[in-house]
Amino acid sequence: MAEPISGSIPLSALNPQYLHANSTSHTWPFSAIAELIDNAYDPDVNAKQLWIDWKRINDVDCLTFMDNGAGMDNEKMHQMLSFGFSNKQGVGGHAAVGLYGNGFKSGSMRLGKDTIVFSKNQDGMTVGLLSQSYLQAIGARYVVVPIVTFKKDGEDKFSAMPEHSNSLKAILEHSLFGTVEAVLSEFKAIDDGSAAAGQSCSGTRIIIWNLRRSGDGQMEFDFETDKNDIQIPFNDCTDGREGTSARPKSVPPMQYSLRAYCSILYLRPWMQIIIRGAKVKTQLVSKSLAHTITDQYTPQFLKQSIRIIFGYNTKSKEQYGIMMYHKNRLIRAYQRVGCQLKANAMAVGVIGIIECDFLKPTHNKQDFDDTEEYRKIKYNLGVKLKEYWEEIRYKRKAENPNSTTEVKDIEKTPDQQWDSEYRSCRVPEEPEEPGQEQPYEKTFKKQEKKKKEQQKRNRQMISEDTEQSQSPFATPVKESGTRQSTRAGLRRT
Structure with a gap:
């Protein structure tokens, strides 16, 4: 009873x-x-x-x-x-x-x-x-x-x-x-x-x-x-057939x-873990990346910004996605978002790191509750990811105009040198609290904005010229040198 x-x-x-x-x-x-x-x-x-x-x-x-x-x-x-x-x-x-x-x-x-x-x-x-x-x-x-x-x-x-x-x-x-x-x-x-x-x-x-x-x-x-x-x-899934498959590199x-x-279970380790007599060497994911950039995102449902770190995996380009932590604990690993979900090479090899203390993990702590906030976070992470990918490609093209090799395919080393003997980093740590860093300057977006503005001005000039030429009362007007050169350039293109 x-x-x-x-x-x-x-x-x-x-x-x-x-x-x-x-x-x-x-x-x-x-x-x-x-x-x-x-x-x-x-x-x-x-x-x-x-x-x-x-x-x-x-x-x-x-x-x-x-x-x-x-x-x-x-x-x-x-x-x-x-x-x-x-x-x-x-x-x-x-x-x-x-x-x-x-x-x-x-x-x-x-x-x-x-x-x-x-x-x-x-x-x-x-x-x-x-x-x-x-x-x-x-x-x-x-x-x-x-x-x-x-x-x-x-x-x-x-x-x-x-x-x-x-x-x-x-x-x-x-x-x-x-x-x-x-x-x-x-x-x-x-x-x-x-x-x-x-x-x-x-x-x-x-x-x-x-x-x-x-x-x-x-x-x-x-x-x-x-x-x-x-x-x-x-489990090689060969079903007894001749030959044995290897574990995919993407795993x-x-x-x-x-x-x-265990090496990446905590964003900032507090405890040493020993497995079968050997210490686990902590991997600080953000310090093992190349072309590292810090961005920020401020959701409408929060009053403070969230820090996002992006960088290229220096070990394997097949392993990429967002590492999502909650209260220092890894919840979602290699969560692909945005352009990484498409069957193309966009953002392949890119890892993102974000701490989502404002979300609620599921009972097994391997995902977050499927709320509107979680869906918005994943969408906006996709936006930020694409901006990062385009920015790195733009900078590489500016530095190496004749190169046709994608960033994901070049050999990379971590931006920060990790001292394996003392388990410390020789570069000062980034601020722990979000909002203490300014987002990186997005030069690619600035250039894209300038291009669009110039294209808009060019379309307006063409429209004005067309209207004047079609008017029965139009009289020839001598164009300024600037406008003549602009139109000449348009004709050549």
């Missing part, structure tokens, strides 16, 4: 089947992983490092996530394993990505059927279980989440709180850890991570097992191709490499 509250009005119940249904919002497995990364990144946790790994526990394939952030007590663990609890607030310019109180549940259940969470702070150690296998085994009608808090009862001894005995029994019977000692040993990994960062022993460790597999039983992830990465296997590495995805 549903639990009654005051006035005998029952609480809504949550069926275990919802755990799977909710996870299907993530059609791409990396979007599920990103939800777990966001939880460590957000200011309420404020982890300095996050470790992502694959390991075998009791001969079972597992994904592990561990951070050295603030950790959780019993109440916060309960909220994390429940639905819709989110009171995250930005701190000191560090905006919270979490919005709906659903990311951990949808993300973890997308990756595997079962998850156990270990968390530690100064108040104690807490472990919680969110497991579809457990709920199925006990024939649960509603989602239940066993949670146990361990308190220190001696110098180096911890004991489960007596009121959590049933939860402890469930965790020992239905997780990968069959003894209290095995459970407590997982907290030592948190201690090691915190100590490595020179912090007090706090943080969270998540272990996911019964990982999703394809219809033929193969793992969803490829752990073999790169020992320091987690990749999505390439960005972020689509199949977790390392590549």
Whole structure:
């Protein structure tokens, strides 16, 4: 029965089947992983490092996530394993990505059927279980989440709180850890991570097992191709025919490499990510482009302008489009707009970067709600993109009048030199706040305007001359030197 509250009005119940249904919002497995990364990144946790790994526990394939952030007590663990609890607030310019109180549940259940969470702070150690296998085994009608808090009862001894005995029994019977000692040993990994960062022993460790597999039983992830990465296997779609197709060049590495995805996940990184023992090298997209130009756009529904950065991809001309961020987090990658949607070479190789904090992401944080504002933004990004493309072509033609090579086809190097040893840029950073920069001077548009004005004047002259010549009362009038030369020029053309 549903639990009654005051006035005998029952609480809504949550069926275990919802755990799977909710996870299907993530059609791409990396979007599920990103939800777990966001939880460590957000200011309420404020982890300095996050470790992502694959390991075998009791001969079972597992994904592990561990951070050295603030950790959780019993109440916060309960909220994390429940639905819709989110009171995250930005701190000191560090905006919270979490919005709906659903990311951990949808993300973890997308990756595997079962998850156990270990968390530690100064108040104690807490472990919680969110497991579809457990709920199925006990024939649960509603989602239940066993949670146990361990308190220190001696110098180096911890004991489960007596009121959590049933939860402890469930965790020992239905997780990968069959003894209290095995459970407590997982907290030592948190201690090691915190100590490595020179912090007090706090943080969270998540272990996911019964990982999703394809219809033929193969793992969803490829752990073999790169020992320091987690990749999505390439389906060559040859259907057994002779020969094997290669992954298309137009597919960005972020689509199949977790390392590549994490490198651009945040516009301004706050947290270091370590995948399978190797640090992720952050790629600041705006500093890896050539022919970089900053523009501005002021929507009618906003009082302030939005900064847009355009530039040419220096790595692959086949990978282009708009990188759309929200509160520092990548939402849409390589979103093609305007002329890039047409079957021609216009703006091929051009990347745009914009931060759309005024839009609302969808629940899986891989797109924005399809609102009128979103559609207007994409339309105007297309306009700005075409202006940029024409401006760069115009400048190149002015510098190299005899060149017939398109900008997209020439070899390019980034405008800013990135110091890989110190992970710093030798060129001063652009202002963080929009509106502090003036849009670039659009010389191409000025020239086009002058041409149109001259063409209009020429048409007016021709019209006036035609009217005079057709008038029966017209008398020859000696033209000025300027007008004679203009008409002579028109006749020659």
